[in-house]
Amino acid sequence: MTPDTCWSDLRDSAQALKPRHLSELLSDTRRFDALTFEHDGLLLDLSRQRLLPETLDQLVALAEACQLQQKINDLISGKPVNCTEGRAALHTALRTPAGKSLSLNGEDIVVGVQSTLAKMEALVTTLHSGQWRGYSGEAIDTVVNIGVGGSDLGPLMTCRALSDFKPKAAQGIELHFVSSMDGSQLSGLLSRLNPATTLFVLSSKSFTTIDTLANAATARQWLVDASSLDTEVILRHHFIGITAQPEKASEWGIPSQNQLLFWDWTGGRYSMWSAIGLPIAISIGMEGFRQLLDGAHSIDSHFHQAPLRENLPVLLALVGIWNINLLDIHAHAILPYDGRLAHLPAYLEQLEMESNGKSVRLDGSATQGHTCPVLWGEIGPNAQHAFYQLLHQGTESVMCDFIVPAKRYTDRGQELQQQHRLALANCLAQARVLALGDKALDDDSASAAPPWKRYRGNQPSTVILLDELTPYALGQLIAVYEHKVYTQAVIWGINPFDQWGVELGKKMATAMLDELDNPGLSGSLDCATSGLLQRINTLREQG
Incomplete structure (x- = not known):
């Protein structure tokens, strides 16, 4: 079967299903068992999606027609799947256990990975x-x-998510994250830190990122001013550099013994598994960091080996394809019901939108349909008081991912366990009301309510249920989303591993620095930019 035939069959199925409300589909008592999938303690519930079990069969047929299994093999084996940059995308190698091997350009890269982990x-x-x-x-x-x-979002998200897993040795170390280029984060932080006991981890794949190097230069000068010591001494005692360009880190002044290496086949948004994860290891210990890697590796093996019809990342991806390309839903809310996952939505925003926010196919042609939707999200209880009004009664169709652990505080007091029960109850209730609308009520009062109190329901959602939020489980969860992104890229025929749009913005920003200091330098700016530059420089001259 060709992809075109599969798309045609899916369009016919979508047309037939569109008039059917989720309340009708959920009346089938067999539906939960038919549309729930599990692997290694991670449960994926698709029963509130606007599809039938046979729809998944059609979606899997599309994946097969797009040669997904071969593309998965290519990813895992180190083929140059990042075709526009001519390199592999081997973040899976970063969590490959010691003792296994993977050759890339004649080198066993697992040996290098394990060497970095040892350092x-x-x-x-x-x-x-x-x-x-x-x-x-x-x-x-x-x-x-x-x-x-x-270099910021992954470590920040993970350290916050796994804050309950700090070993005793790590509890005396305070950990902070700085990313803003305007200096606002760093300025406020330095004013209350002790320079004599502060270590900076400078993370940059290229070691040319202006935002990062500007913050690093400010930190370095702060230390020099506080100590009156040579820069070389300061860098030896107070900086660690993590980069794929060690020679540039050395030029900046970081000694080799304070450097950690990662590789150009590791994309930035896939780098938390590499030495970029050093803050994670500092926070939860190397044992915890290795458990994180093990969880991700469990999903890597599942993604590589499980049949597509039982493959969690593939199924999550195909449901997204169904919603985006067949049901015309182009907004996606990430809704964790656990405060520790507060930074997960921002992490997934980068993972998905930077990867699949593309409109050009691998062959250079324009995509024929929509690709990545707009992602956003918030911790569920906060979101309920922010944007759930739109989800329940707005004009936009939105697909939602509810993410929640079944257990928490099992070794703590009853009060905290009750609070987790509240989170679970809210998660399940919101998913239910989004699906069923007024029909979630057990009485006939809804039909008599005025229009402004009615809920239409029929908003599709997925529930991802973890046994508990542990380093292993978080590794699984993130790897599921990574492989979901790759699967969708294969179906859409795009490259999820480059980010030329980001590169253009960096290039233009660098050029604009010269314009700020020398207005009219290029003589080729548009009138809007020229007007703002003139106003900014006038205000700066006025002091």
Whole structure:
């Protein structure tokens, strides 16, 4: 069967299903069992999606027609799936256990990965033991991660999500994250930190990112001013550099013993599994970090080996394809019902929109339909008081992902366990009302309510249920979304691993710096930009 035939069959199915409300579909008592899938403690509930079990069969046929299994093999084996940059995308190798091998350009890259993990472990052990000393001889008790994009979002999200898993040795170390290029985060932070006991982790794949290097230069000068010591001494005691360009880190002044390597086949938004995850390892220990890797590897193996019809990342991706391309739904809300996952929506925004926000196919032609939807989200209870009004009674169709652990506070008091029960109740109730609308009520009062109190329902949602939120489970969850993104890219025929739109913005911003200092330098700016530059420079001259 060709992709065109599959698309035609799916359009026919969508047309037939559009008039059917989710309340009707959910009246089938067999539906939950037919549309719920599980792997290694992670449950994917698709029963509130506006489709039938046979719709999944048609979607799997589309995936097969697009040669998805071969594309998965290509990804895992290190083929250059990032075709516009001519390289592999081997974030899966970063969580491959020791003892296995994977050759890339004649080199066993798993050996290199394990070597970096060993160096990470040595650095973490030195910090946790109090043996990493600042310029005054005092033990480091504060770590500031300086990065942007994937060098910030992944470590920040994970450290917050796994804050319950700090080992005793890590509890005396305060951890901060700085990413804003305007200096606002760093300025407020430096005013209350002790320079003698602060270590900066400078994370930049290229070691040319202006945002990151500007913050790093400010931090370096702060230390020099506080200590009156040579820059070389300061860098040796107070900076770790993480990069794919070690020679550039050395030029900046970070000694090799303070450098951690990652590779150009690791995309920034897939880099938390690499040395970029050093803040995670500092926060939860290397044992916890390895559990995170193990959870992701569990999903890697499942994605590679499980039949497509039982494959969690594939099914999540195909349901997204159904909603976006067949039901014309182009908004996607990420709704975790656990406060520890507060930064997950922002992380997934980058993962999905930077990867699949593309309108050009691999062959250079324009895409024929929609690709990545607009993602946003918030912790569920906060979102209920912010934008659920739109979900329940607005004019937009929105697909939602509810993410919740079944268990929490099992070793704590009854009051905290009751609070988790409240979160579970709200999660399940909101998914139910979004699906059923007024029909969720057990009485006939809804039909008599005025129009402004009516709920139409029929908003599709997925529930992802974790047993518990642990390092292993979080590794699984993130890997599911990573492989979902790749699967959708295969179906759409786009490259999820480049980001040329981001690169253009960086290039233009660098050029604009010269314009700010020398207005009219290029003589080729549009009138809107020229007008703003003139106003800005007038205000700056006025002081």
